[in-house]
Amino acid sequence: VLPEPVTTVQVRVALTATGAAPVVERVDLVGDRAPAAGAAVAAAPLTYRVFATREGLPGGTTANGHVIKARDHFVALPSRRGLAPRDTGDYTVRVCRTDRSRCEYAPxxxxxxxxxxxxxxxxxAQRQMWKDLPQGKPEAQAAHQNGYNGGKDEFGRRVANPAGIDLADGTFWDGLKMSDNGWVDVSYLWTGSGPTGVVTTAGDPLNVRAGASTTAAVKGLAANRARVVVECHVEGESVTGPLGTSTIWDRIGPDHYVSDTYLRTGSDEPVAPKC
Structure with missing residues (x-):
């Protein structure tokens, strides 16, 4: 590994034998595509199993001013401390079925x-309310399951289910292919670290694949504008997307790959180490 980027490499081969052999006839040098300078290794985000409900409400307006579309792709969390500004993925989650058969990355x-x-x-110590609850346990879950706070939410309403996340209809039906409310595993991506990229499409969600090919199995979706962590990269099928043509595929989660041409990372070169 060279200590800095270079365009020319000089190699010297020294022969120590005193006879006529061995003879060097050819030397081949092969370079691997290196991550951008300063690329960091990703650290895993916090992940908790919580109960998910379908939000619905097409035509309504979200807390950040987004007008909800039919089969939209976003999530709701019960605190403004995790709310992304409109049309950004500054706060993004990876939400997965508990068997990991389907996941979606959604703002x-x-x-x-x-x-x-x-x-x-x-x-x-950092939690705004309900500081006596374990980290990762929503108040609604504690109220519904254990009678916490008299079984009520912060507004005094009787909690009818243990929900800790709402899923927009597209995330619910198309991303996770859920047919009813249920338990999911949620990773709060901003609590991890590492290089990131913003999913960039014409508007539709991006297929997340099991390998570096457009024929690899689809493992879920990544919503447009979701900000995802780039764990590492591989070389794969050449793809032409909104950001150009490239053979770089970025791994954004366990066995989750997307073409770098759909991920705005700030560089045409890899931003994470090779997988």
Whole structure:
């Protein structure tokens, strides 16, 4: 590994034998595509299993001003501390079925369900309310399952389900292919570290694949504008997308790959180490 980027490499071959052999006839040098300078290794984000409900409400307006479309792709969390500005993915989650058969990377564009000051992913010392609950346990879940706070939310309403996340219809039906409310595994991507990229499409969500090919199995979706962590990269099928043509594929989660031509990373070169 060279200590800095170079365009020319000089190689010297020294022969120590005193006889007529060996003879050097050819030397081949092969360079691997290197990550951009300063590329960092990603650290895993916090992940918790919570109950998900379908948000619906097409035509309504979210807490950040987004007008909800039919089969939209975003999520709601019960605290403004995790709310992304409109049309950004500054706060993005990876939400997966518990068997990991399907996942979606989606921005947080609304506040709810039930509470509005329950940043349950934070440790108790940082949590805005309900500081006596374990980290990762939504207040609505504690109220519904254990009678916490008299079984009520912050507004005094009787909690009818343990929901800790709402899913927009497209995330619910198309991303995760859920047919009813249920438990999901949610990774709060901003709590991790590493290089990031913003999913960039014409508007539709991007297929997330099991390998570096457009024929690899689809493992879920990544919503337009979602900000994802680039764990590492591989060389794969050449793809032409909104950001050009490239053979770079970025791994954004366990066995989750997207073409670099759909990920705005700020560089045409890899931003993470090779997988």
């Amino acid at each position: 947080v564009w609304d506040v709810g369900p039930w509470n509005t000051k329950d940043d349950y992913w934070n440790p108790p």
